[in-house]
Amino acid sequence: xKKLLLGDFAVARGAWEAGAKVATAYPGTPSTEITxxxxxxxxxxxEWSPNEKVALEVGVGASIRGARTIVSMKHVGLNVxxxxxxxxxxxxxxxxLVIAVADDPSVFSSQNEQDTRVTAVSAQVxxxxxxxxxxxxxxxxxxxxxxxxYDTPVILRVTTRVAHSQSLVxxxxxxxxxxxxxxxxxxxxxxxxxxxxxxHTVVEERTAKLSADADTLAINxxxxxDTKLGIICAGGVYEYVKEALPEASVLKLGMVxxxxxxxxxxxxxxxxxxxxxxxxxxxxxxxxxxxxxxxxGKNIFPRCxxxxxxLIRRCIxxxxxAAAPAQxxxxxxxxxxxxxxxxxxxxxxxxxxxxxGDIGCYTLGAVPPLGSMDAVVCMGASIGxxxxxxxxxxxxxxxxxxxxxxSTFIHSGITGLIDAVYNKAPVTVIxxxxxxxxxxxxQNHPATGKTxxxxxxxxxxxxxxxxxVGVPNVRTVDPGDLAETERAVKEELAKDEVSVIIAxxxxxxxxxxxYKGFRINEKCKKCxxxxxxxCPAIVNGxxxxxxxxxxxxxxxxxxxxxxFGAIEGEVQ
Amino acid sequence: xxxLDILIVGVGGxxxxxxxxxxxxxxxESGYDVKLSEVHGMAQRGGSVMTYxxxxxxxxxxxxxxxxADLILAFEKLEALRYAHYLKPEGEILYSTQEIMPMPVxxxxxxxxxxxxEQLRGDGVDALDLALQAGNxxxxxxxxxxxxxxxxxxxREKFEAALLASIPQKTxxxxxxxxxxxxxAV
Numbered sequence: 001x002k003k004l005l006l007g008d009f010a011v012a013r014g015a016w017e018a019g020a021k022v023a024t025a026y027p028g029t030p031s032t033e034i035t036x037x038x039x040x041x042x043x044x045x046x047e048w049s050p051n052e053k054v055a056l057e058v059g060v061g062a063s064i065r066g067a068r069t070i071v072s073m074k075h076v077g078l079n080v081x082x083x084x085x086x087x088x089x090x091x092x093x094x095x096x097l098v099i100a101v102a103d104d105p106s107v108f109s110s111q112n113e114q115d116t117r118v119t120a121v122s123a124q125v126x127x128x129x130x131x132x133x134x135x136x137x138x139x140x141x142x143x144x145x146x147x148x149x150y151d152t153p154v155i156l157r158v159t160t161r162v163a164h165s166q167s168l169v170x171x172x173x174x175x176x177x178x179x180x181x182x183x184x185x186x187x188x189x190x191x192x193x194x195x196x197x198x199x200h201t202v203v204e205e206r207t208a209k210l211s212a213d214a215d216t217l218a219i220n221x222x223x224x225x226d227t228k229l230g231i232i233c234a235g236g237v238y239e240y241v242k243e244a245l246p247e248a249s250v251l252k253l254g255m256v257x258x259x260x261x262x263x264x265x266x267x268x269x270x271x272x273x274x275x276x277x278x279x280x281x282x283x284x285x286x287x288x289x290x291x292x293x294x295x296x297g298k299n300i301f302p303r304c305x306x307x308x309x310x311l312i313r314r315c316i317x318x319x320x321x322a323a324a325p326a327q328x329x330x331x332x333x334x335x336x337x338x339x340x341x342x343x344x345x346x347x348x349x350x351x352x353x354x355x356x357g358d359i360g361c362y363t364l365g366a367v368p369p370l371g372s373m374d375a376v377v378c379m380g381a382s383i384g385x386x387x388x389x390x391x392x393x394x395x396x397x398x399x400x401x402x403x404x405x406x407s408t409f410i411h412s413g414i415t416g417l418i419d420a421v422y423n424k425a426p427v428t429v430i431x432x433x434x435x436x437x438x439x440x441x442x443q444n445h446p447a448t449g450k451t452x453x454x455x456x457x458x459x460x461x462x463x464x465x466x467x468x469v470g471v472p473n474v475r476t477v478d479p480g481d482l483a484e485t486e487r488a489v490k491e492e493l494a495k496d497e498v499s500v501i502i503a504x505x506x507x508x509x510x511x512x513x514x515y516k517g518f519r520i521n522e523k524c525k526k527c528x529x530x531x532x533x534x535c536p537a538i539v540n541g542x543x544x545x546x547x548x549x550x551x552x553x554x555x556x557x558x559x560x561x562x563x564f565g566a567i568e569g570e571v572q
Numbered sequence: 573x574x575x576l577d578i579l580i581v582g583v584g585g586x587x588x589x590x591x592x593x594x595x596x597x598x599x600x601e602s603g604y605d606v607k608l609s610e611v612h613g614m615a616q617r618g619g620s621v622m623t624y625x626x627x628x629x630x631x632x633x634x635x636x637x638x639x640x641a642d643l644i645l646a647f648e649k650l651e652a653l654r655y656a657h658y659l660k661p662e663g664e665i666l667y668s669t670q671e672i673m674p675m676p677v678x679x680x681x682x683x684x685x686x687x688x689x690e691q692l693r694g695d696g697v698d699a700l701d702l703a704l705q706a707g708n709x710x711x712x713x714x715x716x717x718x719x720x721x722x723x724x725x726x727x728r729e730k731f732e733a734a735l736l737a738s739i740p741q742k743t744x745x746x747x748x749x750x751x752x753x754x755x756x757a758v
Binding site: 132164308 | 638650672
């Protein structure tokens with residue numbers, strides 16, 4: 001049966017068909033939907049882990065104990081999981097261990113544009129890269145087989161365009177596998193120096209063998225064509241090449257590390273001009289050149305951003321169908337109408353504080369008119385950066401705060417908070433607790449009291465966590481109450497101790513209801529105070545200031561800043 | 573139908589994903605190869621979004637390049653203009669006349685362009701007003717899908733069924749009314 005499937009769903013389906021029993025992940029665009037989909041299968045245990053490191057550690061344990069396991073994350077999540085990854089490469093597996101990693105060329109929803117293939121070379125872990133949903137499913141199954149055959153974790157790399165495109169998939173049946181026998185094997189699984197030294201040699205031999213075997217691996221294939229031009233490509237780029245250069249000879253690599261050098265040599269020798277077309281890092285090109293094979297690559301293709309058929313045509317043929325776009329105002333993403341974070345950022349902006357930020361929807365607090373964000377680096381970094389501000393300038397804590405989401409705080413904010421207490425940095429931390437993992441599309445986390453399958457579980461109490469690590473001042477505010485929020489921020493900044501303010505209000509998108517929307521009456525003096533909220537529902541157009549009822553969620557924040565009672569409607 | 577490349581554009585949250593999935597379902601049920609490409613995550617938060625729908629005998633790239641779209645379905649007027657250069661010379665835009673102010677306009681850093689409609693080749697539909705007539709502003713995407721069905725001469729029964737199968741049960745009546753109003757509008 002053929003089905004139109006999202007690339008991520010196809011990875012999930014592949015894992016299920018391969019008999020995977022365990023699936024773990026921390027949500028991260030564009031990888032989230034893999035594990036969301038796996039959670040729908042009752043014969044796979046799935047979980048949202050607190051972060052990617054834990055997710056992979058659970059995966060390593062499950063694999064050693066004998067269950068095929070898939071661990072999913074975005075590219076920057078792999079950084080968090082690198083510690084277990086690099087050594088799991090040494091221990092190898094018992095049952096297959098597949099790590100699905102989604103890269104984000106063009107940075108649609110990330111903080112950088114790093115290339116997972118480069119990390120995989122350092123970790124000496126093989127990488128498969130599918131081009132569409134059908135391959136996403138089949139390569140996932142193959143990844144489990146290779147993992148067991150070569151005793152290694154295998155990375156399945158997708159990019160945003162493969163993860164978030166839908167194409168046709170032929171569905172298969174699930175392969176029911178018994179739990180593999182587990183035998184204690186200290187030399188294999190306990191990585192202390194004496195064992196690790198031995199294992200490093202094993203890993204080097206494994207990589208060499210994989211590279212040699214890759215020459216005949218079916219997913220690495222030559223598609224002969226015009227011998228004047230040969231393109232080496234993989235993943236989504238293959239589709240652009242087929243679209244732009246249907247006549248060219250193509251070497252399609254299904255495994256992008258380690259590389260099949262004999263096959264590449266044969267292909268390069270068969271064409272007059274051999275070009276590697278790859279997004280981001282010159283990963284294939286560098287390895288191929290180091291092997292003494294002459295190819296072109298980044299001398300004609302960009303290192304930044306995703307490719308397209310048009311880009312291939314432009315770079316190779318010098319043809320371009322692109323017309324100049326109209327010059328129109330940009331439309332950057334903004335905090336949604338009714339977003340509970342807006343009240344906090346309005347107050348922080350009004351008080352002109354330095355704001356050390358973090359990763360989530362609330363990163364959009366950096367967008368004008370709120371513009372209240374000084375630095376954002378990675379998950380959990382806000383608290384550490386606030387400590388750094390204070391250690392560099394002992395006055396800094398009086399006019400700076402760290403803001404971090406509830407899910408992000410659990411992911412990697414708690415250790416930063418322990419540092420603040422332990423090393424006496426009197427920082428003020430605001431946990432933006434919207435009761436969900438918002439940016440990635442509303443996943444549960446340990447403080448929602450619900451599992452990935454929406455089953456009730458222990459609900460982590462964020463305030464108690466803060467008190468338990470030694471924070472003397474912990475208070476909870478409603479960010480919809482601007483006066484209360486402002487008072488709390490001022491009071492906590494004045495203290496020479498660590499403070500945590502939990503701004504608690506559910507994400508506006510969690511309430512799936514229809515609103516009538518507010519309206520602005522004739523009392524409006526056009527003072528524009530409401531526009532400072534940066535609410536997309538408040539419009540300053542040709543009819544004066546109005547409210548777009550298609551967006552308004554009746555949160556009432558605008559009523560709180562209007563001094564003239566000009567906004568009508570019942571606050572929800 | 574030989575092949576059809578449709579770009580769906582709008583403001584994050586307007587339901588461009590629903591529109592692409594309905595088209596995908598329709599194409600699949602009509603026996604075509606189809607690829608859809610979507611934007612999730614950060615770009616959904618009120619930002620400018622685009623979704624590609626490619627239908628044909630055999631589709632390679634899931635994305636549509638500039639200058640190659642047969643039709644643009646735009647849920648907002650400024651977004652229609654932003655992506656108009658994706659059209660083929662003979663391509664057309666089917667757009668909602670709704671205006672949603674981007675934040676640089678709200679803050680006064682930029683102006684919402686005037687005379688957009690004169691620059692667009694295609695048909696405008698007052699989708700917001702028709703959606704309100706149907707019951708709620710949220711039905712605007714069904715209005716646009718009704719208009720699209722008529723514009724492309726798709727099998728109405730099959731297309732409407734693909735839409736109604738993709739939305740919550742309790743909103744079916746409203747969306748059916750919205751589809752009808754959109755169908756009659758072009």
